[in-house]
Structure formats: C-alpha cells, structure tokens
Amino acid sequence: MSENASVTITRQSGYQFLVDFGAAIPQMLADEPAPLGLGAGPAPDHMLLAAVANCLSASLLFSLQKFKQDPGALKATATAEVGRNENKRLRIMGINVKLELGQAAADIEHLDRVLAQFEEFCTVSMSVRQGIAINVQVQDGTGALLKG
Structure with missing residues (x-):
C-alpha cells in the first residue's frame, strides 16, 4: 500500500x-x-469495488508467497449490495468478493494458514469493513469453495 x-x-x-x-x-x-x-x-462505486478486490487479491498473493506458493492465475470479482438507508438514500450495504485461484487447493501448501490470515494484510478492505460488510469467498482452480 x-x-x-x-x-x-x-x-x-x-x-x-x-x-x-x-x-x-x-x-x-x-x-x-x-x-x-x-x-x-467507472463510477465511484466501481472504483470502491476495484480497490477492495485489488487489495484482497494482493493480500492473498502476498500470503501465498510468504510460503513460497504460486496461485497460478488469480481472479477477483467484487459485487456491491445496494440498498436504501433509513433516510431512503442509496448506500452500499455490503460487498461480496469472490477470489479464484488458478491452482487446485491440493497443489498449494499451507493453504489453511494462508486463508486464515490473508484478509488481515488488506488495508483497504479492513478499513472499509468498519462501515460496510465485506463477504469474501476463495475458490481453487477446480471451482471448489475453500473459504466463505
């Protein structure tokens, strides 16, 4: 950062x-x-989603590289949940982020430790999360859900 x-x-x-x-x-x-x-x-909500998804992707990569692991291709999709607040104003009520690894989970050593810690390294999502719920999923290269 x-x-x-x-x-x-x-x-x-x-x-x-x-x-x-x-x-x-x-x-x-x-x-x-x-x-x-x-x-x-891009609109401001697109930029917010990009910032959260990029930071989470970089944090996941950083965590994997600490264990000398390569995720292969890494793809992130972030989607906003938009709703109205008590004053009927549009707000981002939540952000859903799906991270997809290019490798199968079985081919990545220490993945359990990586998944347990990588979000803590993400300055943007941890900051945004104080006001907006962020739900994170991680899938491996076979489509298996590893987190979330």
Missing part, C-alpha cells in the same frame, strides 16, 4: 471527473452512468 496516498479529482464536464493519481500513474476519467452521466468511465 502507498503511504499517504493522494488523488486529485477535477471536474471535466457534466458528471465526468479526471482522476489524477500523481506523476507516475496515468490519469483516469470517472463518470456516473446515465441518466446523470454518460458512463464514459
């Missing part, structure tokens, strides 16, 4: 905002879907 991470958001037009991550990282256009925006880029 980047220490003291910072982004600058600048409105371009309508609901389109240019997201500047700093000199070393390409800028990105964010936009709301229709009818507010044009859907020309």
Whole structure:
C-alpha cells in the first residue's frame, strides 16, 4: 500500500471527473452512468469495488508467497449490495468478493494458514469493513469453495 496516498479529482464536464493519481500513474476519467452521466468511465462505486478486490487479491498473493506458493492465475470479482438507508438514500450495504485461484487447493501448501490470515494484510478492505460488510469467498482452480 502507498503511504499517504493522494488523488486529485477535477471536474471535466457534466458528471465526468479526471482522476489524477500523481506523476507516475496515468490519469483516469470517472463518470456516473446515465441518466446523470454518460458512463464514459467507472463510477465511484466501481472504483470502491476495484480497490477492495485489488487489495484482497494482493493480500492473498502476498500470503501465498510468504510460503513460497504460486496461485497460478488469480481472479477477483467484487459485487456491491445496494440498498436504501433509513433516510431512503442509496448506500452500499455490503460487498461480496469472490477470489479464484488458478491452482487446485491440493497443489498449494499451507493453504489453511494462508486463508486464515490473508484478509488481515488488506488495508483497504479492513478499513472499509468498519462501515460496510465485506463477504469474501476463495475458490481453487477446480471451482471448489475453500473459504466463505
């Protein structure tokens, strides 16, 4: 994780905002879907989901590599559960993340220890989890459910 991470958001037009991550990282256009925006880029909820899924994926990889294990391909899918709060405002009520390993569980040593600890290394999901429930599943390369 980047220490003291910072982004600058600048409105371009309508609901389109240019997201500047700093000199070393390409800028990105964010936009709301229709009818507010044009859907020309990811919306804020997409970026939140991407941040959570990316951090969990990196944490899982880090934990596996501590035991010198290779997950093969690693895929994450994050889905928001959207609902209305007590004031009838739309809110993300929960996030479901499915992590899929490219290897079968039987081919990964110390997987039980990895699964028990990897979420603790994820700064983003552990921070977001303080206000939004995050449910995590891990599947191996055969589709077997290993966690969640």
